Amino acid sequence: MQIRGIHHIAIICSDYERSKRFYTEVLGFKIEREVYRLERKSYKLDLSLNGLYCIELFSFPNPPKRVSMPESCGLRHIAFQVENIEAAISELNAKNVIAEAVRVDEFTGKKFTFFADPDNLPIEFYER
CATH class of the missing domain: 3.10.180.10 (2,3-Dihydroxybiphenyl 1,2-Dioxygenase, domain 1)
Known part of the structure; x- marks a missing residue:
């Protein structure tokens, strides 16, 4: 395979x-x-x-609702790569989408944040 x-x-x-x-x-x-x-x-x-x-x-x-967030069985979240995390968050905010505070990946040193889609599914932006 x-x-x-x-x-x-x-x-x-x-x-x-x-x-x-x-x-x-x-x-x-x-x-x-x-x-x-x-x-x-x-x-x-x-x-x-x-x-x-x-x-x-x-x-x-x-469709049935998701049981819990974010630690339920199944897909935890989807992540999209962005060039600049702060610019991406600004674009989200301009469209009335609120992201969590920026965190730093302890292994890569890269910045990331989470926000939710309309069904509260977790989405991550991860800085390249």
Whole structure:
């Protein structure tokens, strides 16, 4: 087996339009394809970043809530690399998204912060 990289991250949201706006207008992802799957009563939105397919955003009727944060079983968070953490936080703040205080990775010395998507899913910005 030769894994070549991560293909995509799949996210189920509670309010499709709100999450669609967040990932496209706030974080700047580009819509590659959007389909409505009638048999599942579900939207599937394919999103890319810098030309790379990255996120599949799904809507489903009445998805169960996440049990706890952030230490529940399953995906803990997704992380995106940024050039300048302070500039990225300023852009988030300008779009009414509040990030946690900046921390420094004890092993790499790099700065990072966390914020939440509309469903309170944890997202990390990690300075390059």
